[in-house]
Amino acid sequence: MRINTRKIRTDGKEKIRGENKYLEDLEFKNLYYARTLRSEVSRGIIKEIIYPEIPENYYIVDKNDIYRNEVKMVEVDMPIFAKDQVNYIGEPISLIVGQNKDVIIDIINNTKVIYEELPSVYSMEEAKANNVTIIEKENNEFVSHEFSTGDISSLNNCEIFDGVYETTYQEQLYMEKQGAVGDYKDGELIVYGSMQCPYYVKNALMHATGYNEINTRVIQTDTGGAFGGKEEYPSLMACQVAAATLKIKNPVRLIFDRREDIMYTTKRHPSKTYIKSYVKNNKIVGIDIDISLDAGPYIGLSDVVLQRALFTLNGAYQIENANIKGTVYATNNVFTGAFRGFGAPQSMFALEQHFNQVANKLKIDPFEFKKSHFVKQGQKTVTNGVYVEKIKLDEIADKLEKLSDYKNKMKLLDTEDYYYGIGVSFVPHGGGFTGDGEAEHIKAKVKLKKNKNNTVEILIANVEMGQGAKTALPKIVASVIDINLEDVIYNNPDTKYVPDSGPTVASRTTMVVGRLLYKAAEKVKERFNEEEFIIEENFKAPDYLVWDPETFQGNAYMSYSWSGNVAEVLVDKITYDVTVKNIYGVYDVGYPIDIKLVEGQIHGGIIQGMGMGMMENMTSKNGKIEQNNFEAYSVPTIKDMPHMEFDLVINEYDDGPYGAKGVGELTLVGIPPAIASAIENAVNKEFFKVPVTPEYILEVKEYADRNQI
Amino acid sequence: MEVKSYIPIDLEDCLGELGNENYWLFAGGTDLMIRKRQWHGASRKFVRPVMFINDLKELNGIESDDDYIYIKACNSLAEVYENDEAPEILKKAIVSMANPEIRNMATIGGNVANAAKVGDTLPVLFLLDARVELRSKNEKRIRKISDFIKGKYQTDLRKGELLYQIIIPKKEYDINMFYKVGSRQGDTLSKLSVSCTMNIENNFVNDFRVAFGAINNKSIRDRYIEEKLINKSVSEAEGLIYTVLNGYQDLLYGDNDKRSTKRYREETAIKILHKFLKEALNEK
Known part of the structure; x- marks a missing residue:
C-alpha cells in the first residue's frame, strides 16, 4: 500500500461494536478485588489504624507488604502506601482485598484511622509564604529553574506591560477508569493494566518488589483513553496490586470508581x-x-x-x-x-x-x-x-x-x-x-519480525489508547515494505516480547517510534525473500541536536x-x-x-x-x-x-x-x-x-x- | 447488607404495606441508584427497606377533566412531555432536564418528592399552582405544592404516605418561558432557572406569574409581587417593572458552591426576568 491511502482504523470496528476487552472485561481465575483505604486528612501523622476483625480469606495489604515502599517515577519520593504520614486527602494507606465486594466495603466502613493532624498548605501562595514547610526543601519549592537569552537589562525606553495569568486543574476524564490487575504465576510477577507506558510500570515494579528483568512482566490491556492520565499514575497502582498478589498468590484487581478517579488521580497542574x-x-x-x-x-x-x-x-x-x-x-x-x-x-x-x-x-x-x-x-x-x-x-x-x-x-x-x-x-x-531525553534517557528500541507467512509484526512498547497508533504505525510499515495493511501485526505490548521503545507520550509515537519503524521496515524490505528474521533499530539523536541539560x-x-x-x-x-x-x-x-x-x-x-x-x-x-x-x-x-x-x-x-x-x-x-x-x-x-x-x-x-x- | 424489598401488587397493597415499615419508595430510581451506590459491582447501600412502585397501574397514566390535569406520580418525564394536555411550560422544563435516557426512566413524582434544590419541575409546578394528592392507607389529602415542599430534600410527606398524583389547574398562558441556566448546552443541572407566564387582554395584564428555581433551597413564588402588575394596563405595568424586580431581588438567596456563585445566580435571574418583562410588555 501507499502511505496516503485512506484506511479505516484497524481497531475501529471492534470498538464500535463493543467487542474488544478492557481490563474490567477480562476474566481471571480466582480473582480477588481490592479497594483502597484512603487518607481523610490532607496532612497528618498516622497514630493508629484500627481495623475490624478481618474474616478469613480477606487481607490488608500495606506498607509492610512491599520490598521497597517507593513509586519509581523520575524521583522516588512518593510511597506506594502511606508510611507514617499522609500528605493529601485520598492518599492510599492500604488495600483491602477479598472476593466479596460488600465485605470489603464493610471492612473499610468499620476501619478507623487516628491521625495527629499537621498544618497543611492549600495553595501556591501559602507555599510561597512558607509559614508551614511541608517538604524537606526550602520555601516548599520542589525545584526552580531560571535562564535567559539576550540581555533584558540593556533595554531602555520601552513601554512596559504586565499581567498575571492563571489556569486551574483539568481532569483527563478518559472513558475507561484507571485499573490494574496483579498476578503471580510460576515465579513470574505479571501486571495487566490500562496504561501508556508499560516499561515505566515495569521499572517501577522491579524497584518496588526487587524482582528482576526476567520475572517481571507488564501487559497493556486495551486502553479506553489516557490523555497523559495513564502516564505515571499506573505505576502506583501496579506496585499496589503487585504487593497484593505477591502476598496472597492469587490475581488481584484494582479498578477505581469514577469519583475516586476524578478526586485522587493526577490532574493538570494549576x-x-x-x-x-x-x-x-x-x-x-x-x-x-x-x-x-x-x-x-x-x-x-x-x-x-x-x-x-x-x-x-x-x-x-x-x-x-x-x-x-x-x-x-x-x-x-x-x-x-x-x-x-x-x-x-x-x-x-x-x-x-x-x-x-x-x-x-x-x-x-x-x-x-x-x-x-x-x-x-x-x-x-x-x-x-x-x-x-x-x-x-x-x-x-x-x-x-x-x-x-x-x-x-x-x-x-x-x-x-x-x-x-x-x-x-x-x-x-x-x-x-x-532536550536529550530521547537519546540519553529513553533510548528507544524497536523490532520488526518478518514471519514465514510474509506477515510482519511490530514489536514495540507503545500503546493504542484511542489516538490511532494501531493504524498509523502499521501504515508506515506496510507502505515502506509495500505489503497490505492487513499483513502487519501489532498487538498490545507485553514486555516479555517487546523491547523498550519508550512511553506513549510527548507526541513522540508517530514521529520518533514511527521513524524507527520506517528505518527497520526498509531493512525488512531488502531481505523480504528470506523466511523469518528480526530487525532491530535503535534511536540515534540527529546531529543538529545540541543540548546541555545542566x-x-x-x-x-x-x-x-x-x-x-x-x-x-x-x-x-x-x-x-x-x-x-x-x-x-x-x-x-x-x-x-x-x-x-x-x-x-x-x-x-x-x-x-x-x-x-x-x-x-x-x-x-x-x-x-x-x-x-x-x-x-x-x-x-x-x-x-x-x-x-x-x-x-x-x-x-x-x-x-x-x-x-x-x-x-x-x-x-x-x-x-x-x-x-x-x-x-x-x-x-x-x-x-x-x-x-x-x-x-x-x-x-x-x-x-x-x-x- | 440485606434489606427488605417489597413489590406491591396494587395500590391498596402498597398503601397497606407502607404503614408497616419505613420504606424508601423506588420509582424510576435514577437518583436513588446513584445516591446509594458504594462501589461498582457492590450492593447499593439501602439501610431502609425498599418498595418498588414504578409498575403500579394506579400510579401511571395522565387524566383530565374540565378544570384539572391529573398526572400520576410514576409517569416518566418523557411520558409527561409527550402528553397533549401537559402544560407547555412544564414540557419546556422537562426537555431541559438530564438526557433522553434519564427522562425515559425518571418520574415526575420522583422529581417532586425528592425535593432537590435543582429539581426543574418544581418551580414550574409552583407557577402552575399545582397541588399534590397524598395517599395513605386510611387518608387522602391534597396540599399546595408550595406547602408540600418545605426545603432542600424536605417535604411534608408523612410516614405511611405516598405521593399519588400531581393536580394542575387547566389554564391557557399566552406567553410562557422556562429559562434554564446550566453549565453546558445539554445534560446539565440548573445553576438557576426562571419560569414566567403572562396573559394580556385588551391591553391589560390579567395574569402574571414568576417562579425562580435552584437559587434558594425552595423554589420562589410570590403572588403579592405578581399582583402588582395584574389588572394594570400594559403601559402602567411597564412603569412598574423595577418595582417588581426589586421585590424579587429581596427574596433571592443564592449560594456560592461548586456550580456557581451567589452573585451570578441572583443577578442573572433578575436580568432574565427583566428581559422577559420588557419583551412581554412591549410586544403587545
Missing part, C-alpha cells in the same frame, strides 16, 4: 504565570516570565512538566531578550501530573493571552501583531537553540486568514442578544522528549509542530454564557500519516481545549477536589461542539517517517487562548484566567476594575 513585556516600536523586544506550578505533595513528573512549560516560552515568536523562571511548589492538594500538552497549555495560554492584551492596548489587530513577531528558520529559541527546520508560520497565517475569513469576521457586530468576538492563537509544540542551553526539541487557530464566540448579554460558533485551525504536523486520524486529533484537541478554556472549572477546597462527578465537572458534550474546519501546511521533517511530526498535544494547546481572546474581543475586557466561565465574565464585566483582578 499554574500562575507572571509576564512582563518590553515594547518598542510596536514590537515586544523583551519578556520576563515567572511560572509557578502546584505539584501537590510529591514531585512526580512535575519538574519535566515545568521544563516543557518553560522551554517553548517564546511561542511562535522571535523574542530577542528573555528572562525565564519557573518553580514547582509543594502543597497538600491532590498530586498533579501529565496531561496532553504537559505544561505547554499553561504557559502558552499565558503568553498568547498576554500578546493579545498588548496588541489591544497598542490598538493593533492581534492577528497582525502576532504575525509581525513570527519566528523564522535560523533564529533562536529562548534556550538559544537554533530553529534548523523550515518554519511555515506565514503560510499557516495566510491559510488561516482565508479559511476563517478573519478580515470580514473582524467587522461583525454584536447582535441584540449576543456580544460577538473573535480570537486568534499561534503555538508551537515540540515533538518527542525534551544549563538548559541548546535545542529543547528535535522538531516543532505549529498551529494557528481562530475562535468565534457569542457571549449572551444576559447570562454571559459563551457559545463557540466556529473554530478554524491550520496545522503544520509535517506530513499526515493518516488524514482522518489527524482530523480526529484536531476535533478532540478542540473539545478538550474548549473544556480548559471555558467550562471545566475544577477547584480544590481545603485539599479536596470539589467536582467529583460528570455533572459537577462539566466537560463539553456533542451539543457544545462548534463548527470546526481545518487545513494543513505540509512541511516534511527529515527525521520523521514520511516527514511526520507530532500531532496529539498541539491540537489542544492553542484552543484555550483562542477562546479566551475571542471572549476578550466580545466583551471588551481582559481575562487572566481559564476557564472563562459566565461567573468570571460577570465579575470582570460588571465589578472588577481591570487592573485589580
Whole structure:
C-alpha cells in the first residue's frame, strides 16, 4: 500500500461494536478485588489504624507488604502506601482485598484511622509564604529553574506591560477508569493494566518488589483513553496490586470508581504565570516570565512538566531578550501530573493571552501583531537553540486568514442578544522528549519480525489508547515494505516480547517510534525473500541536536509542530454564557500519516481545549477536589461542539517517517487562548484566567476594575 | 447488607404495606441508584427497606377533566412531555432536564418528592399552582405544592404516605418561558432557572406569574409581587417593572458552591426576568 491511502482504523470496528476487552472485561481465575483505604486528612501523622476483625480469606495489604515502599517515577519520593504520614486527602494507606465486594466495603466502613493532624498548605501562595514547610526543601519549592537569552537589562525606553495569568486543574476524564490487575504465576510477577507506558510500570515494579528483568512482566490491556492520565499514575497502582498478589498468590484487581478517579488521580497542574513585556516600536523586544506550578505533595513528573512549560516560552515568536523562571511548589492538594500538552497549555495560554492584551492596548489587530513577531528558520529559541527546520508560520497565517475569513469576521457586530468576538492563537509544540531525553534517557528500541507467512509484526512498547497508533504505525510499515495493511501485526505490548521503545507520550509515537519503524521496515524490505528474521533499530539523536541539560542551553526539541487557530464566540448579554460558533485551525504536523486520524486529533484537541478554556472549572477546597462527578465537572458534550474546519501546511521533517511530526498535544494547546481572546474581543475586557466561565465574565464585566483582578 | 424489598401488587397493597415499615419508595430510581451506590459491582447501600412502585397501574397514566390535569406520580418525564394536555411550560422544563435516557426512566413524582434544590419541575409546578394528592392507607389529602415542599430534600410527606398524583389547574398562558441556566448546552443541572407566564387582554395584564428555581433551597413564588402588575394596563405595568424586580431581588438567596456563585445566580435571574418583562410588555 501507499502511505496516503485512506484506511479505516484497524481497531475501529471492534470498538464500535463493543467487542474488544478492557481490563474490567477480562476474566481471571480466582480473582480477588481490592479497594483502597484512603487518607481523610490532607496532612497528618498516622497514630493508629484500627481495623475490624478481618474474616478469613480477606487481607490488608500495606506498607509492610512491599520490598521497597517507593513509586519509581523520575524521583522516588512518593510511597506506594502511606508510611507514617499522609500528605493529601485520598492518599492510599492500604488495600483491602477479598472476593466479596460488600465485605470489603464493610471492612473499610468499620476501619478507623487516628491521625495527629499537621498544618497543611492549600495553595501556591501559602507555599510561597512558607509559614508551614511541608517538604524537606526550602520555601516548599520542589525545584526552580531560571535562564535567559539576550540581555533584558540593556533595554531602555520601552513601554512596559504586565499581567498575571492563571489556569486551574483539568481532569483527563478518559472513558475507561484507571485499573490494574496483579498476578503471580510460576515465579513470574505479571501486571495487566490500562496504561501508556508499560516499561515505566515495569521499572517501577522491579524497584518496588526487587524482582528482576526476567520475572517481571507488564501487559497493556486495551486502553479506553489516557490523555497523559495513564502516564505515571499506573505505576502506583501496579506496585499496589503487585504487593497484593505477591502476598496472597492469587490475581488481584484494582479498578477505581469514577469519583475516586476524578478526586485522587493526577490532574493538570494549576499554574500562575507572571509576564512582563518590553515594547518598542510596536514590537515586544523583551519578556520576563515567572511560572509557578502546584505539584501537590510529591514531585512526580512535575519538574519535566515545568521544563516543557518553560522551554517553548517564546511561542511562535522571535523574542530577542528573555528572562525565564519557573518553580514547582509543594502543597497538600491532590498530586498533579501529565496531561496532553504537559505544561505547554499553561504557559502558552499565558503568553498568547498576554500578546493579545498588548496588541489591544497598542490598538493593533492581534492577528497582525502576532504575525509581525513570527519566528523564522535560523533564529533562536529562548534556550538559544537554533530553529534548523523550515518554519511555515506565514503560510499557516495566510491559510488561516482565508479559511476563517478573519478580515470580514473582524467587522461583525454584536447582535441584540449576543456580544460577538473573535480570537486568534499561534503555538508551537515540540515533538518527542525534551532536550536529550530521547537519546540519553529513553533510548528507544524497536523490532520488526518478518514471519514465514510474509506477515510482519511490530514489536514495540507503545500503546493504542484511542489516538490511532494501531493504524498509523502499521501504515508506515506496510507502505515502506509495500505489503497490505492487513499483513502487519501489532498487538498490545507485553514486555516479555517487546523491547523498550519508550512511553506513549510527548507526541513522540508517530514521529520518533514511527521513524524507527520506517528505518527497520526498509531493512525488512531488502531481505523480504528470506523466511523469518528480526530487525532491530535503535534511536540515534540527529546531529543538529545540541543540548546541555545542566544549563538548559541548546535545542529543547528535535522538531516543532505549529498551529494557528481562530475562535468565534457569542457571549449572551444576559447570562454571559459563551457559545463557540466556529473554530478554524491550520496545522503544520509535517506530513499526515493518516488524514482522518489527524482530523480526529484536531476535533478532540478542540473539545478538550474548549473544556480548559471555558467550562471545566475544577477547584480544590481545603485539599479536596470539589467536582467529583460528570455533572459537577462539566466537560463539553456533542451539543457544545462548534463548527470546526481545518487545513494543513505540509512541511516534511527529515527525521520523521514520511516527514511526520507530532500531532496529539498541539491540537489542544492553542484552543484555550483562542477562546479566551475571542471572549476578550466580545466583551471588551481582559481575562487572566481559564476557564472563562459566565461567573468570571460577570465579575470582570460588571465589578472588577481591570487592573485589580 | 440485606434489606427488605417489597413489590406491591396494587395500590391498596402498597398503601397497606407502607404503614408497616419505613420504606424508601423506588420509582424510576435514577437518583436513588446513584445516591446509594458504594462501589461498582457492590450492593447499593439501602439501610431502609425498599418498595418498588414504578409498575403500579394506579400510579401511571395522565387524566383530565374540565378544570384539572391529573398526572400520576410514576409517569416518566418523557411520558409527561409527550402528553397533549401537559402544560407547555412544564414540557419546556422537562426537555431541559438530564438526557433522553434519564427522562425515559425518571418520574415526575420522583422529581417532586425528592425535593432537590435543582429539581426543574418544581418551580414550574409552583407557577402552575399545582397541588399534590397524598395517599395513605386510611387518608387522602391534597396540599399546595408550595406547602408540600418545605426545603432542600424536605417535604411534608408523612410516614405511611405516598405521593399519588400531581393536580394542575387547566389554564391557557399566552406567553410562557422556562429559562434554564446550566453549565453546558445539554445534560446539565440548573445553576438557576426562571419560569414566567403572562396573559394580556385588551391591553391589560390579567395574569402574571414568576417562579425562580435552584437559587434558594425552595423554589420562589410570590403572588403579592405578581399582583402588582395584574389588572394594570400594559403601559402602567411597564412603569412598574423595577418595582417588581426589586421585590424579587429581596427574596433571592443564592449560594456560592461548586456550580456557581451567589452573585451570578441572583443577578442573572433578575436580568432574565427583566428581559422577559420588557419583551412581554412591549410586544403587545
